[in-house]
Amino acid sequence: MMSAPASGAGERGEPGRTRPGALRPAALAIRVAWVASVAILLALGVWQVERRAWKLDLIDRVERRAHAEPVPAPGPAAWPAINRSDDEYRRVTISGRFLNDRETLVQAVTVAGPGYWVVTPLQTADGTMLVNRGFVPAERREPATRTAGNPDGAVTISGLLRISEPGGGFLRHNDPAGNRWYSRDVAAIAVARGLSGVAPFFVDADARPNPGGFPVGGLTVIAFPNNHLVYALTWFTLALMLAGAGLQRLRRPRRDAGASAAQDTEWDHRQQDMRS
Structure with a gap:
């Protein structure tokens, strides 16, 4: 009695062939x-869109502060609550007497040069405030x-209320002992000059001319980099490219599987013809 010919992969000498539709672990x-990477790139794009909205709102608030009518500078009771988000670049006025013998020179590069x-x-009547009176050349x-x-x-x-700049400038640290300053660090300057009761902020004087022409005030630069739209488009483009590449790769095995199925059908037909 003849046994029926084996069907499937063993009949064609192809042991270990993956069952159609099954995915190997790898x-x-x-x-x-791939899916996780596309999702992460899309999330980064959305995050940059949200950051752009936040930055535009910040720029709008700062512009309104800087061009509003000046108000008296915050007194000691309000100093603990002063913060960059709500107060920087607010136009303020202060009255008092300069302690000219305790001035500090901070290195600067401006539109007028170094x-x-x-x-x-x-x-002042309420304490001491540092005033950036303006720029002087060497x-x-x-x-x-x-x-x-x-x-x-x-x-x-x-002038404009400014938040302290602790530490120093780019790659350079303030050196109080050597009287070399690269940033307007309110706390450090206060200690170095023996000042007490100092406001935690300083004021950039406006462009009102000083007698003799120096210092030159009104050189505050208000600029916020806003590249978030470029970043968002970059992330979305990368997500689109990765998604497209993945989908193309997914379609290729289907075409290969279709060709393999056609070959299998042709083989079965030949086997049936041989048995008939």
Whole structure:
């Protein structure tokens, strides 16, 4: 009695062929990683869109503060609540007397060239506030070269409230002992100059001319980088490219499987013809 011919992969001498429609663990892991990567890229794109909305709102708020009518600078009771998000670049006025003998020169690069910010304590009725009176070139570094611009009596200053810049500048740290300053670090300057009761912020003086022409105020640069749209488009483009590449790769095995199924059908037909 003849046995029926074996069917399937063994008949064609192809042991170990994966059952049609089944995914090997490695292939499944690749698909999971692909889907996760596309999802992450899309999430990064959405995050950048949200960041852009936040940045545009911040720019709008700062612009409104900087161009509003000036208000009296916050007093000591409000100092603990001062923060960058709500208060920086607010237009304020302060009145008092400059302590010219305790000024600090902070290295600066401005549209007028390299030089120094002249940061001078202003003694007020409520305490002391540091005022960035403006820019002087290197040849005006010494106070004796700009005596006309150092008033002795009571003054009223209008300018922008700024948050302290602790530490120093890019790759350079403040050196109080050597009197080398690269940022307007309120706390460190206060300690170095023996000041107490100092506000945790400083004020950038406006462009009102000083006697003798120096320091030059009103050089505050208000600029916020806003590249979030570019970043969002980059992430979305990468997600689209990765999704397209993955879908193309997924369609290829289907075409291969279709060709293999056609070959299997043809083989079966030949086997049936041989038995008939």
